[in-house]
Amino acid sequence: xxxxxxxxxxxxxxxxxxxxxxxxxxxLSIPSGCIYGLIGPNGSGKTTTxxxxxxxxxxxxxxxxxxxxxxxxxxxxxxxxxMPQETALYADxxxxxxxxxFSELYGLGPELMRSREEEVLKVVGLSERxxxxxxxxxxxxxxxxxxxxxxxxxxxxxxxxxxxVGVDPELRAGFWDHFNMLKKEGRTVxxxxxxxxxxxxxxxxxxxxxxxxxxxxxxxxxxxxxxxxNLEDAFLAFIRxxxx
Amino acid sequence: xxxxxxxxxxxxxxxxxxxxxRTAGFLVLMPVFMIAIFGFTFGGEVKDVxxxxxxxxxxxxxxxxxxxxxxxxxxxxTLDIVEIVTSTSNVSDPASYGREKVEDGDAWACxxxxxxxxxxxxxxxxxxxxxxxxxxxxxxxxNTNIVQAVTASxxxxxxxxxxxxxxxxxxIQVQGEMxxxxxxxxxxxxxxxxxSLAVMMVTFMLSIISFIHERxxxxxxxxxxxxxxxxxxxxxYATAFGLVGLVQSIVVLATALLLFDIQVEGSLLLVLLIIFxxxxxxxxxxxxxxxxxxxxxxxxxxxxxxxxxxxLLSGVFWPIQAVPxxxxxxxYFLPLTYAIDAARSTMVRxxxxxxxxxxxxxxxxxxxxxxxxxxxxxxxx
Numbered sequence: 370x371x372x373x374x375x376x377x378x379x380x381x382x383x384x385x386x387x388x389x390x391x392x393x394x395x396x397l398s399i400p401s402g403c404i405y406g407l408i409g410p411n412g413s414g415k416t417t418t419x420x421x422x423x424x425x426x427x428x429x430x431x432x433x434x435x436x437x438x439x440x441x442x443x444x445x446x447x448x449x450x451x452m453p454q455e456t457a458l459y460a461d462x463x464x465x466x467x468x469x470x471f472s473e474l475y476g477l478g479p480e481l482m483r484s485r486e487e488e489v490l491k492v493v494g495l496s497e498r499x500x501x502x503x504x505x506x507x508x509x510x511x512x513x514x515x516x517x518x519x520x521x522x523x524x525x526x527x528x529x530x531x532x533x534v535g536v537d538p539e540l541r542a543g544f545w546d547h548f549n550m551l552k553k554e555g556r557t558v559x560x561x562x563x564x565x566x567x568x569x570x571x572x573x574x575x576x577x578x579x580x581x582x583x584x585x586x587x588x589x590x591x592x593x594x595x596x597x598x599n600l601e602d603a604f605l606a607f608i609r610x611x612x613x
Numbered sequence: 614x615x616x617x618x619x620x621x622x623x624x625x626x627x628x629x630x631x632x633x634x635r636t637a638g639f640l641v642l643m644p645v646f647m648i649a650i651f652g653f654t655f656g657g658e659v660k661d662v663x664x665x666x667x668x669x670x671x672x673x674x675x676x677x678x679x680x681x682x683x684x685x686x687x688x689x690x691t692l693d694i695v696e697i698v699t700s701t702s703n704v705s706d707p708a709s710y711g712r713e714k715v716e717d718g719d720a721w722a723c724x725x726x727x728x729x730x731x732x733x734x735x736x737x738x739x740x741x742x743x744x745x746x747x748x749x750x751x752x753x754x755x756n757t758n759i760v761q762a763v764t765a766s767x768x769x770x771x772x773x774x775x776x777x778x779x780x781x782x783x784x785i786q787v788q789g790e791m792x793x794x795x796x797x798x799x800x801x802x803x804x805x806x807x808x809s810l811a812v813m814m815v816t817f818m819l820s821i822i823s824f825i826h827e828r829x830x831x832x833x834x835x836x837x838x839x840x841x842x843x844x845x846x847x848x849x850y851a852t853a854f855g856l857v858g859l860v861q862s863i864v865v866l867a868t869a870l871l872l873f874d875i876q877v878e879g880s881l882l883l884v885l886l887i888i889f890x891x892x893x894x895x896x897x898x899x900x901x902x903x904x905x906x907x908x909x910x911x912x913x914x915x916x917x918x919x920x921x922x923x924x925l926l927s928g929v930f931w932p933i934q935a936v937p938x939x940x941x942x943x944x945y946f947l948p949l950t951y952a953i954d955a956a957r958s959t960m961v962r963x964x965x966x967x968x969x970x971x972x973x974x975x976x977x978x979x980x981x982x983x984x985x986x987x988x989x990x991x992x993x994x
Binding site: 422423424449450451453454455456457458459460471474475478518522529610 | 682765830831832834836838839840841
């Protein structure tokens with residue numbers, strides 16, 4: 370899994386907003402070709418970490434590399450994609466127009482754009498609704514459209530912030546099938562989630578609490594280490610162990 | 614109707630204001646700003662209109678009535694007399710010299726006293742009949758307010774000077790000749806101002822709302838996570854809003870031509886270039902201001918701050934010369950001032966790029982500066 374070197378390597382990453390320490394001394398090494406889950410409560414620093422890696426927030430300290438390049442580096446956008454927590458789409462454009470817009474930003478040619486659009490809309494189950502305005506879709510559908518836009522450039526590395534919020538269980542299962550397929554193709558998926566059952570599907574889980582990474586490992590290893598039967602209890606056990 | 618529930622709503626609104634001190638401050642300071650700017654502007658009269666005087670009057674003996682009238686004109690704050698040319702000045706054809714000054718835009722008017730001005734009036738006074746004298750005005754009619762102000766000043770000076778000297782006012786003709794804008798009505802002066810104002814308002818408001826929407830919905834962050842650069846985003850928006858401004862100005866121009874038969878003496882392409890530059894610059898300004906707002910409500914507070922001074926001080930309805938001296942420096946900071954000046958000169962005077970280049974250059978520098986600052990601001994995240 371790690372033959373290609375880490376997809377993401379982070380060393381001593383910090384982000385401070387005045388006296389608030391959003392992320393503290395974060396060290397991460399995310400292997401290529403895996404599904405990595407960042408879990409933790411709201412405000413634990415998951416989104417800030419992803420935003421720093423995407424170059425959207427300037428770190429206070431620390432360094433990070435993605436796909437072997439020190440970030441921020443603009444050209445990496447071709448191989449990396451980001452799906453933010455909020456829908457972050459143009460409500461006054463159709464699903465198709467949103468997907469095409471992001472395809473153009475990634476520099477896809479007309480032919481590839483058409484085939485990729487068809488492909489990603491099929492994955493998120495929105496082929497039938499592609500001509501609907503995003504603003505007219507339900508919250509869950511908007512989220513699916515957002516994921517479609519994040520996948521359109523066929524990235525090597527994807528950062529998905531809460532990708533399955535508001536998505537029904539059947540489609541959620543479909544998403545995971547797709548993530549696993551991406552993994553088989555050697556791509557890396559880094560996602561944040563609140564669903565512990567989803568965290569169990571990740572190859573590696575990083576548990577964040579108050580801006581720090583308090584535990585990292587395969588779900589089975591984390592359960593074994595804490596002697597718990599589920600990741601939620603394991604997470605609480607790690608918090609207790611840290612004395613916070 | 615439940616009073617308690619109603620009061621709960623009222624309390625909630627006031628609490629929100631307490632948390633948003635900037636908005637609370639805006640609610641108090643905006644009316645102060647408005648009354649001050651409206652009060653000062655409407656309290657103003659046309660002042661400092663540049664004029665040339667050509668005095669060819671030979672007088673009668675040591676007496677020259679034109680000198681008395683010129684003395685009155687020199688005390689009139691409406692006029693700024695740039696130069697008085699007489700028959701003894703080192704100018705071969707003083708009347709043509711004065712006309713050239715108006716044609717070149719160095720003066721709004723040239724006031725010409727003919728050779729027999731005093732002697733004709735004296736002859737009339739002695740005989741109490743026959744023809745009297747006249748004063749010729751060569752006027753830049755591209756601004757009807759200024760034409761009216763200059764004419765009124767000359768008539769007032771004649772009346773005051775002659776009443777004081779000879780006790781009554783003989784019927785002196787003040788003959789106006791339009792160097793520019795002959796047969797022009799108020800709508801002709803007004804149209805270039807309205808077109809520029811309309812484009813400015815739309816591009817500025819669209820920009821400020823669009824960018825705050827991009828930021829608050831997260832789409833801007835998402836864009837920045839793609840290969841698109843800050844410069845491409847800013848330039849993409851600027852082109853879109855510049856085009857919106859162009860289409861808008863074409864619609865306004867066509868409407869004004871069809872409904873009011875306005876005069877367009879110069880190049881329409883030049884007018885469109887002026888409007889495009891204004892649109893691009895105002896889009897950039899909108900972006901810069903939206904970056905200093907946390908939400909839509911804070912963003913729209915910038916709109917009156919820019920719009921009111923622009924409407925009142927940039928020459929849309931009345932000339933800059935009618936703006937009180939205290940506020941006139943503000944006029945020269947407003948991009949709309951230069952757009953209106955250039956568009957009006959092109960449409961009414963028939964001037965080309967050779968004459969309005971300075972206005973166009975200022976608008977181009979403003980547009981480029983706004984775009985560059987927008988890019989820098991976006992990179993500063």
